[in-house]
Amino acid sequence: MERTNSLKAYAEAIKVIPGGVNSPVRALRSVGEAPLFIKKAKGTILTDVDDNQLIDFCLSWGVFILGHSHPQVNEAVKRAVDNGSSYGIPSLQETALARLVVDAFPSIEKVRFVNSGTEAVMSAVRVARGFTGRNVIVKFDGCYHGHADHLLVSAGSGVTNIGNSSSAGVPVDFTKYTVSLPYNDEEAVQTYFRENGEKVAAVVIEPVACNMGVVLPKDGFLKFLREITTKHGALLLFDEVITGFRLSLGGAQNRLGVIPDLTTIGKIVGGGFPAAAFGGRSDIMSQLAPDGPVYQAGTLSGNPVAMTAGIETVNLLSQNHFYSELETKSDGFIHELKEVIKGQGIQLNHIGSMFTLFFNERPVQNFADAKRSDQQRFARYFRSMLAHGIYVSPSQFEGNFLSQAHSQEQLEQVLNAISATLKKI
Ligand code: KE4
Numbered sequence: 256m257e258r259t260n261s262l263k264a265y266a267e268a269i270k271v272i273p274g275g276v277n278s279p280v281r282a283l284r285s286v287g288e289a290p291l292f293i294k295k296a297k298g299t300i301l302t303d304v305d306d307n308q309l310i311d312f313c314l315s316w317g318v319f320i321l322g323h324s325h326p327q328v329n330e331a332v333k334r335a336v337d338n339g340s341s342y343g344i345p346s347l348q349e350t351a352l353a354r355l356v357v358d359a360f361p362s363i364e365k366v367r368f369v370n371s372g373t374e375a376v377m378s379a380v381r382v383a384r385g386f387t388g389r390n391v392i393v394k395f396d397g398c399y400h401g402h403a404d405h406l407l408v409s410a411g412s413g414v415t416n417i418g419n420s421s422s423a424g425v426p427v428d429f430t431k432y433t434v435s436l437p438y439n440d441e442e443a444v445q446t447y448f449r450e451n452g453e454k455v456a457a458v459v460i461e462p463v464a465c466n467m468g469v470v471l472p473k474d475g476f477l478k479f480l481r482e483i484t485t486k487h488g489a490l491l492l493f494d495e496v497i498t499g500f501r502l503s504l505g506g507a508q509n510r511l512g513v514i515p516d517l518t519t520i521g522k523i524v525g526g527g528f529p530a531a532a533f534g535g536r537s538d539i540m541s542q543l544a545p546d547g548p549v550y551q552a553g554t555l556s557g558n559p560v561a562m563t564a565g566i567e568t569v570n571l572l573s574q575n576h577f578y579s580e581l582e583t584k585s586d587g588f589i590h591e592l593k594e595v596i597k598g599q600g601i602q603l604n605h606i607g608s609m610f611t612l613f614f615n616e617r618p619v620q621n622f623a624d625a626k627r628s629d630q631q632r633f634a635r636y637f638r639s640m641l642a643h644g645i646y647v648s649p650s651q652f653e654g655n656f657l658s659q660a661h662s663q664e665q666l667e668q669v670l671n672a673i674s675a676t677l678k679k680i
Contacts, residue, residue: 256642260304264292280316280413283649285630286637291646296323298660301646309641310665312655313648317465317497317609318522320581321571322660328526328567335563341555348562352524355569356532359504362493362518366534367543368557372496372521373401376459378551379517379533380405383457383490385542385549391451393458393489395438397467397622397652400459400494400519409435411466411622411652438464438621439473444483452487457517459492462507465654466497467625468611469604477513484516490539496521496531497654500572502607510607523572526564529555577659581608585657588666595674608657612636612673625652635680643672 268275276282276290283290291309295302299322301309311323321328335348349368356366369375380392380403394400399412407414407422408430414422421430434451436443438460448455458480464470484491492515499506499520508514516539521531534540542549555561571577585608592610596603602613613619614636615628633651640647645668648655657666 256307257305258289261292262289264304265289268292278413280650280653285651286634286649288638288641288649298322298324299658299662299665307644309644309646310661310669311646312657312669313646313653314656314658315527316522316648317501317654317656318525318527319660320501320523320608320656320658321568322658323527325568325571327571328564331563331567332526332528332560335560338559340560341558343554346557346559346562348559348566349557352562352565352569355566355573356520356524356534359506359569359573360495360499360508360518360520360534361505361514362508362516362536363534364537365540366532367540367551368530368532368562369551369553370529370531370555370561371401372494372519372531373403374553375496375519375521375531375533376400376406376492376494377403379492379519379535380457380459381551382533382539382542382549383492383517385547386539387456387488387490389454389456389489390432391434391454391456392432393434393436393444393447393455395460395464395622396435397438397470397625398459398461398464398494399466400461401496404429405433406459408433409622411464411625413650437623438467438470439476440621441476441479444480448483448487452483452489455484455487455489457490457492458484459494461497462493462495462511462513462515463498463502463606463609465609465611467622467652468613468619468628469606469609469654470619470621470625471604471606472511473620477511481513481515490517491515492517492519494519497609500524500569501609501656503578504569504572523568524565525561526568528561528564530557530561530565581657581659584608584661584663584666588657588670591666591670592673595670596677599677601677609654611651611654613651632680636676639676639679640672643675645669645672
């Protein structure tokens, strides 16, 4: 695979950008590759600066459920830009997207837009603390909720790969109210709440984890969290930055039937533009300035361009049969994939249009399981798939995503590449 121009671009980038990247997971350090530099993305195809064309299964970390550069989204954004990209004053587009979010998510009566998932979760945690008057946040090992200081504890995604689960530069005092427990471990939650329940502001969870790789909640686990938080006066916060608009129009909560008090969404809701959101019960969200004492703000929050991209995207997702067609395509692919990986010492965790192949002999139900995966074998898998012209998510601790744009022919190509790869690694 020709890499000359990407390597030249990388050599230039590292002179002026730490690690040559604006987000660590793009550095491909854990898979032993230099990062690619992309110049175009259309549908499922990434074109890099060496004119390699790659089938994309990462989709900008789950953003492009419609495929990259959807013409209807792009046309609407081009029109919106001509009317100005930000006013710092309310626009009709903000209310329009807010209405779509409120109508889609069972937990959301009011919603506020921000510019990233990190901002969304950071803000939702603050409003939970403001509403309850409590400090403790319970999270789960391997879940990643963005890079706000108090949430970089036993986190997944790119934090996993740098060899520790908390970041340098975070004073111990900043995480003293953050407790991280094993995902799917009811007993650990029960024990913690028995002794500390009245101190807990919120339990924060990825209702289907994706930042340790895809890990599903055990039957009843989310319902258990709903009950124990209610019993102790704590809030339940679903971080649906990935699963929101991915697992259904109303995210994991709509698909799995457990309704939190607060929800964060990102990625898909911005249609590929910087937008995310947090929302929930009106009585909780009314704590936010200017109505209430919890401050939260943002210069470009709700800007009309990102709102337009989100509106167009959600309207396309709302069309009849979008999710049923994506599910059918995904189910067919997963069925075939199970055949390909049989007897290969690989666990396939999947739900809807997201999945992870764990190079692991044993089931993966939490972060400790995931970390026992063979990361070197995963790295060989990634490099081989790249050589076959397929860009899978570049870490064992990430999910892979199908989109409306993936054709059956491309999916067959991917399955053949996986089959050939597994024979070599
Ligand atoms: P951002 O600040 O990256 O927009 O969102 C943070 C975030 C919050 N919550 C969940 C469940 C998330 O998955 C994320 C971000 N996801 C990672 C990939 N798993 C972003 C990729 C990156 O860090 O470059």
